[in-house]
Each structure stands twice: as C-alpha cells, then as structure tokens.
Amino acid sequence: MTALSERFTTARQEGRTTGRTAAVRARVLAYVGLTKPRIIELLLVTTVPAMMLAARGWPSFSLLLATLVGGTLAAGAANVFNCYFDRDIDRLMQRTQKRPLVTGEVTPRAALVFGFVLTVSSIALLAATTTLLAAALAAAAIFYYAVLYTMVFKRHTRRSTEWGGVPGAAPVLIGWAAVTGSLDWPAVVVFAVVFCWQMPHFWALALRFKDDYARADVPMLPVVTTALSVGRQSVAWAWATVAVSLLLWPVATGYGIGLGYTIPAILLGGWFVVEAHRLLARIKRGGDMKPMQLFHVSISYLALLMVAIVVDAIV
Template sequence: MTTLSERPAVQAGRLSARVRGYVALTKPRIIELLLVTTLPAMMLASGGLPPWELLLATMAGGTLAAAAANVFNCWYDRDIDRLMHRTERRPLVTGEVTPRAALVFGLVLTVLSIALLYAATTPLAAWLAAGAILYYAVLYTMVFKRYTRRSTEFGGVPGAAPVLIGWAAVTGTLAWPAVVFFGVVFCWQMPHFWALAMRFRADYARADVPMLPVVAGPLSVGRQTVAWTWLTVAVSLLLWPVADGFGIGWVYTGAAAVLGLWFIVEAHRLLRRIRAGAEARPMQLFHISISYMALLSVAIIVDVLV
C-alpha cells in the first residue's frame, strides 16, 4: 500500500513505463537504420546540404512514417511475437499497451507523417510515405511475412523507400540516381535480414513464420546471401556513372569498392563456415552489414560536400 507522499512517484513511474512502451512499439533502432539513407539521398538531390527546414521536416516526417508502419506491424504480429523469445517482451505481448491504443497510436502517427511531409516538403514525398506505410503494414505484415519464403525480398520495397522519399522531398520528382540508390538498399536487406533470421531461426520456426532460413537449408541460404551481397556491391558501383552529375566521384567510388570487398569477403566466410559444418556465426555478417550501409551513406555525403 502506497502513502500519499509516494503516490506521485508511483504515478510518474507508471507514466514513464507507458511512454517507454509506446516508444518501443515504433522500433527506434530500425528507424535509425532507415534514416541513415535519407540524408545522403537528399544531399544527392540538392547537390549539397538542403535547407535545414526541409531537412528537419523530411527527417521528422520519415521518422513518423516509419514509426507508424512499425506500430501496425507490432499490432498485427502480437500473436506470433509472444511465441518468439526475441519479441516476447514487446509492449503488446506484456500488456503495457492495449491493442486498441496501439492501433490508434499508429493511425495518429500515419496522419501526422503524411500531413507534415505534404505541407513542408512535396506531395510526392507524402504519397510515397503513405504507400510505404500501407505496403509494410498490409502487404508485408499481413500477407508476405506469413505466407511466403520470399517475404524479405517483398519487404525490401518499403525498407528502401526512405531513399525515394528523401529525393522526392527535395525535387518533387524521382530520377535515376534515386532509383539506383534505392536498388542498393533493397539488395542489401537480403544478406542483412537473412543473417538475423539465421541467428533466430528457431524463433521463426516456433512462430511458423516461413523466413528463408526456416524453409531452406543452411547451404542454400548461404549461397543466396552471397549472391545478394555481390548484387548489392554491383549496384552500389553503378551509382557512380549514374550520379556523376550529382556530385558522386572518386571518393564514393573508392569507398564503395573497399566497403563492398569487405562485405563480400564476410559473406563468403559465412558460406565457407556453413560448408565446413562449423558454427555459422551469422550475426557477424549482420553487424558488418550495418556498418557497410552506414559507411556507404557517409561516403555519399562526403563526396557531395567535397
């Protein structure tokens, strides 16, 4: 039993826990990774730093859009989240946030994101964000993730959408450099997410989610991971001739080659360990893939500035 003097502290603690629950539904770490590609896309489109008001509005709108999509994903996936050790502590599983409250939260975030992007950037950026939310929340979450082994490939579309949104926010149109950079991020998601799925294969199998590492053998997954890693690097090098007039030069190209070699070598190491029957250690590739995309984005920024 709490005393009168303790009640404010208890109420504050409950409020803090509730806020943390809502924030957790948005999956902040995934949002950070998505926004890493937005800034370089905007700088490519503008040939330098875009106006700070536009940059702030686009980043805020993109954050809200990604958060909305993630909230809808948590809302729909609460049945399988409770079956997976990796997700069993999510707020909708523990009861910190009710399904109704989460759904309303997602809808509010959706409206805010589209309204902000439409008012402060361009209509095309707003519509692209709306399309990405709809695709991820409905097509990926409700259909592809549960019914096809190719869910990662289908899910790569909204995952790479921040590139197109960032470009459209600056120009109001799309161009080939944006499409190629979109292609880089799209291809990169296969080795990135398959490595994670390999690590948590038992979780996905328990929840009956047909991720590729669940329905295919390790050797097949390793070979496809290597193939998509090579494709990622090839498309990244294509950005140089396509975006030559937008500030891309030797700084980016050199960095893309070195980083790509690092990424490819690690993918082949994963495949070699699988063939040898050794511990695959897929999280090593997973963490390197994050560094690869972050550093590749930095290379674009540096090249455009210099």
Template sequence: MTTLSERPAVQGRRLPATIRAYVALTKPRIIELLLITTLPAMMLAVGGLPSWELLLATMAGGTLAAAAANVFNCWYDRDIDRLMHRTERRPLATGEITPRAALVFGLVLTVLSVALLYVTTTPLAAVLALGAIAYYAVVYTMVLKRHTRHSTLFGGVPGAAPVLIGWAAVTGTLAWPAVVFFGVVFCWQLPHFWALAMRFRADYARADVPMLPVVASPLSVGRQTVVWSWLTVAVSLLLWPVADGYGIGWVYTGAAAALGLWFVVEAHRLLRRIRSGAETKPMQLFHVSISYMALLSVAIIVDVLV
C-alpha cells in the same frame, strides 16, 4: 490499499514506463537504420546540403512514417511475438499496451507523418511515405510474412523507401540516381536480414513464419546471401556513372569498392563456415552489413560536399 495521496506518485512512476512502451512499439533501432539513407539521398538531389528546415521536416516526417509502419507490424504480429524469445517482451506481447491503443497510436502517427511531409516538403514525398506505410503494414506484414519464403524480398521495398522519400522531398520528382540508390538498399536488405533470421531461426520456426532460413537448407541460404551481397556491391558501383552529375566521384567510388569487398568477403566467410559444418556465426555478417550501409551513406555525403 492505495490511498488518494499515493495515487499521483504511482501514476507518476507509471508515466515514464508507458512512454517507453509506446516508443518501443516504434522500433527505434530500425528507424535509425532507415534514416541513415535519407540524408545522402537529399544531398544527392540538391547537390549539397539542403536547408535545415527541409532537412528537419523530412527527417521528422520519415521518422513518424517508419514509426507508424512498425507499430502496425507490432499490432498485427502480437500473437507470434509472444512465441518468439526475441520479441516476447514487446509491449503488445506482454499486455503493457492494449491492441486498440496501439492501433490508434499507429493511425495517429500515419496522419501526422503524411500531413507533415505534405505541408513542409512535397506531395510526392507524402504519397511515398503513405505508400510505404501501407505496403509494410498490409502487403508485407499481413499478406506475405506468414505465407511465403519470399516475404523478405518483397518486404525490401518499404525498407528502401526512405531514399525515394528523401529525394522527392527535395525535388518533388524522382530521378535515376534515386532509383539506383534505392536498388542498393533493396539488395542489401536481403543478406542483412537473412543473417538475423539465421540467428533466430528457432524463433521463426516456433511461430510458423516461413523465413528463408526456416524452409531452406543452411547451404542454400548461404549461397543466396553471397549472391545478393554481390548484387548489392554491383548496384552500389553503378551509382557512380548514373550520379556523376550530382556530385558522385572518386571518393564514393573508392569507398564503395572497399566497403563492398569487406561485405562480400564476410558473406563468403559465412558460406564457408556453413559448408565446413562449423559454427555459422551469422551475426558477424549482420553487424558488418550495418556498418557497410552506414559508411556507404557517409561516403555519399562526403563526396557531395567535396
């Protein structure tokens, strides 16, 4: 039996674990990847470094918005998360956090993110953040994910939204460079996520989620991966003429060409392994895709500063 004197110690040990569980619901790794594109979008919009106050407010608001969307995703998908080895340890799947507590947490994060962006940046940035949360939580998670192979395609919209939010936070409007950069991130998400879905195909099949690698042949997935990799590179090069007046020049263009070559070569390697019947190793492309987007964002930052 736990004595009264022991209870504070037990509660003290549980608090860090509870905090870690709530943080896990927000999927921090995904948030980091989303925020990578926010800073270059803001710098493009202002033609240099935005104020530290605006930068911190936008990053904080964007973090809270992405966290809210991910919490709603975990809340709705808790049944299939229990069936997938990749997600079976998520707090809602294990019962560490109750569905009601998670739902309240997501709603609180939503209110905080929208309010912070509205007060400290622009109304448009706040509206875009709210729209991205609703799109990911409802349109992608609840409507598309379990019913169509095209869920990844349509789900790319909220994934690329940080670009628009970052631009709108600076200017209160949108412009063609923001749209093109949004297009880069949108196109990039398909080969990026399909590589992950290929690795965990059995998980998605077990949960009856019709991701493309589950319902299409490996050869079809490989071909579509190559096509979207080339589209990503093509749109990335389009940013040069469109954003020429915003500080984009030879530094970014050279980096985009070199990084794009690396990206498409790895996509073709994946297709070649599929055709030969060898081990596909899709995570190689997955990791390359992360480095590609991170370095492309750095190239924008460097070019604007130069």
C-alpha cells in the same frame, strides 16, 4: 508527534508522485517501443544522403528537419501496425516476447489508434512542408509494410524478405522526392543498393533466430530451406549490392559523385562480400555459423557507404 506525522505524510505523497512519474515514463517507453526506434535509425541513415545528393549539397535545415521528423513518424506508424498484426506470433518468439502488445503494457486498440495518429501526422507533415510526392510515397510505404508485407508476404512466402525490401528502401525515394518533388536515376540506384543489401542483412538475423521463426510458423528462408542455400543466396545478394553501388558513379556524376565515393564503395563492398563468403564457408564446415558477424558488418557497411555519399556530395 505532529512534526513526525507531517514528515510521514510528505514522504507518502512524494512516493505517490514518484510512482505516478515512473508509471507515465513506463507507458511512454512502451509506446516508443512499438515504433521500433532502432529500425527507424537505420532507415533515416539512408534518407539524409539521398536528400544531400538531390540537393547537390546541404538542403535547407527546415526541409531536412521536416523530412526526418515526417519520415520517423511514417516508419514508426508502419512498425506499430506491424506489432499490432504480429502480436499473435510475437508471443511465440523469444526475441519478441517482451514487446508491449505481448506484455500487455499497451492494448491492441490503443496501439491501432496510435498507428493511425502517426500515419495521419506523418503524411500531413510531409505534404505541408516537403512535397506531395514525398507524402504519397510515405503513405504507400506504410500501407505496403503494414498490410502487404506483414499480413501477406511474411506469413505465406519464403520470399518475404525480398518483398519487404521495397518499403525498407523507400526512405531513399522519400528523401529525394522531398527535395526535388520528382525522382531520378541516382535515387533509383541508391534505392536498389538498400534493397539488395537487406537480403544478406536480414537472412543473417533469421539464421540466428531460425528456431523462433519456425516456432511461430513464419516461412522465413532459413526455416524452409537449408543453411547452405541461405549462405549461397546471401553471397549472391552481397555481390549484387556491391555491383549496384558502383552504378552510382556513372549515373550521378552531375550530382557530385566521383572517386571520393567510388573508391570507398569498392573497399567497403569488398569487406561486405568477404564477410558473406566467410559465413558461407562456416556453414559448409558445420558447427557454429556465427551469422551475426555478417549482420553487424552489413550495418557498418551501409552506414559507411552512406557517409561516402554525403562526403562526396559536399566536396
């Protein structure tokens, strides 16, 4: 009986330990979820090429690591504040109803504190390990996205995506500034590419979740205008993205950019534009618009374009 009792006690203790471990893991994952890791990944894709272009090759590993960590913390902070301020409308949208602040996994006060901790950490790290300009740009991007975009533009104008494109492209400038302590025309061009790219990218997503945005009374472009208008504007911005991407060759020849980048930029740009036109054609025909096809192509386009910059800068 004693042995049986001991085994029972041991099993119960192990069960409690396992339960506590699972609870801690769930809590950590909830806080990570507030930072929107998938969006951060996309932002960092544009940081590394900007740094390599500025350094005319590989920057030092320590600088690269510090910038990526600082950039991750900054982007995470902005996303946490976004979740905090948007918790009212996130409850109304099926796409966002499982976010930690909506489910109650994280309290609003805890999220706000977490956001401030990430903000201070990111700015301090970038200032100490990279340059003051990079730290200042990160601070400005956090404020812009968390306050101006989330609290003002997103709720009050159909042009919120255009306004939101500024902090979305900021990692390019932060990465460049981390290497050089200044800004130059190649950084401005890559910034402009990422800025223009965001319109067809996010409008495709907004077309897919139009009813969600309408339910939350968020005046995203697909909510306040026709799908045909969204399709036409997506085509225009896709063409603008490609046109701006081709400007990198003449302004960045001194940084190693040549045909090794330009030829892939033309081919990838053609793919991107064709997919935008296909979306417009489906809209005109009626029926299933399949906007997520453009959404996924846009992600591949940007990632491969950044790879082309990296390869040409190295070679």
